[in-house]
Every structure is written in structure tokens, then in C-alpha cells.
Amino acid sequence: MNKKLIGVVVVAGAAAVVYFGFFAKNKTDSDTTIYGNVDIREATLGFRTGGRVAEVKVDEGTIVKKGDILARLDTEPLNNNLQSATANVAALVARNTMMHQGFRQEDIEQAKAKVLAAEAALANAEKQLTRQAALVAEQATTQHLLDDVRSARDQASAQLKATQQQALEMQRGYRKEEIAESDALLAQARASLASAQLAVADAVLVAVSDGIVLTRAIEAGTMVQSGTVAFNLSLTKPVWVRAYVPEPQLGRYPAGTHVTLETDSRPGKPYHGTVGFVSPAAEFTPKSVETTDLRTSLVYRIRVVVEDADTQLRQGMPVTVRSAQ
Known part of the structure; x- marks a missing residue:
């Protein structure tokens, strides 16, 4: 083999190494580059x-x-409502406490005394009726007067029954239905008070x-x-980037992957972020990031949390994402 042929082979080999090395590098760079947009929540x-x-x-x-x-x-009208609700609760608390504790012993003793007085009044009315009946039999008085005395005796008897019933009710205390109603009214008043307090805070x-x-x-x-x-x-934290990964590159961007984020407004100074979410469903490339070659490609949406975001990142700004791995 002459020297000229050997030289041609060497040059061709070197060109092949350079070409395939450059192609492989560009292919690797392409395989780790995706596109998206800044997404700032409002x-x-x-x-x-x-x-x-x-x-x-x-x-x-x-x-x-x-x-x-x-x-x-x-807050003036709200404070007025609050004061009204507070007073209503105080009144119902007092009534509810009374119903749960029952009547005071003094009230019960007073009711018993009224029973004794009613019994004495009835006994006296019975005596008057007996006396008047005897006088009528002797024609020493009129039938009209006897009827009046009998009516007084009947009234004394009714009064005794009423005082006895009242004393019995005070000894037994309030009925459970009355206590339950009082509890419900108090709970309703407290709910109204809480609403009034919340309105003032709001x-x-x-x-x-x-x-x-x-x-x-x-x-x-x-x-x-x-x-x-x-x-x-506009919320400053968190700042996200929504990007889209073609299926062949999906394995390069699992959750937790560290990435760099480049924008046209800050060339050569990338931001840094972490993949926080990978969509389980494929979709067509969004028009905001698609190229002519990608219009019909299926991609997976990912969300990247920007770790060092600043005020230069604006809603909808296009971003180039590269895997740091």
C-alpha cells in the first residue's frame, strides 16, 4: 500500500471520528432537551x-x-351584631343552667307552704258549708247564701289541686323535652355568635x-x-414550569430529576429545578411549544418546581429544560 493511499485512509478515519462524535453529542443534547412555559399560580x-x-x-x-x-x-354594624349575639347567648346560658339544675330549694319550700295554705282554706270552706247547710235545714238562713258558701268551697278545692300540682312539678324539675329544647336554643345561639365573630374577623x-x-x-x-x-x-411561590416530554425521552425525567431551565431573557444563566410531577396520560404537543416536526407527536406533561425563581420569570414565558443527569 503506497503512502498516498494510507494518507487518504487516515484522513477519512479522522473525519468519521469527528462526524460521529459530533452527531452523538448533538443527539445526546437533543435527547435531554425539552420545552415548556412558566406557570405562576394566581x-x-x-x-x-x-x-x-x-x-x-x-x-x-x-x-x-x-x-x-x-x-x-x-366593622361598626358587624360589632353591633356581635354584641347582640353575645347578650343572647348569656341569657340562654342562664336559663339553660336553671333548667338543668332544677328549681331552688327555697322555691320548692314556698310551693309547699302554698299547699298548706290551700288545705287550710279548703278545711275552713268545708266547715262554713256544713254550718250553712244546718242553718238552711232550720230555715235560719237562705238557700242563696248556702249556694255562695258551696261555691267558695269548690274554689278552695280547685286552688288546692293547683298548688299541689305546682309543688309536684317543682319537686320533679323540668321535663326532659323542655331541657332538650333549651339545649338546642343555646346551641343555635352559640352558632350565631360564632358567625358574628367570624364576620368581624373576615x-x-x-x-x-x-x-x-x-x-x-x-x-x-x-x-x-x-x-x-x-x-x-400572583403567587411568587411556588413557580412551576410546565414542559412536555416525548415518549422516547420519558425515562430521563422521572419525578425527582434535577434540571436546568433556560430563558431568552437570561442567556447563559440557567435556573434550577426539580421534576415534581409526571402525567400518566399522553397528549399532543401544545401549540405554545410545538415545532413543525412535533405537531403530531404524543408527549407527557411534567411539572418542574423552580428552586431559584426570581421576578424575571413571568407567566407564560417559554423555557428550555435540560436534564442535569
């Missing part, structure tokens, strides 16, 4: 109770922390999470109903 906030807006403390673009006060309602609208106020829909003095939208809040 929260719609409103008062759970209605009333007049007394104060608005934030505006669009304000950065808030979880628990920060956003707005307040006028007059202060707070941020549910760290975020940025996107829209403000109320002003001081505005009358709002329960559930009226007051603010839209």
Missing part, C-alpha cells in the same frame, strides 16, 4: 362578608407577604401567600357583597 381574593370598604392598603404591583393586610371593611382581608398584586377592583367607600372580587394576586 389567587382571586375577596371578602367573605359584605359591607362598606373602609380602607385599601395596597395597589397594583405591590409586593405582599403572607398575612399582610390588603383592605378592611367598616372584615380584614389578608394575603393568602407571598405574591404581587396584579389587579385591584375596590376603592374605599365601595359597598361590596360577600365573594366580590377585590384583588388578583
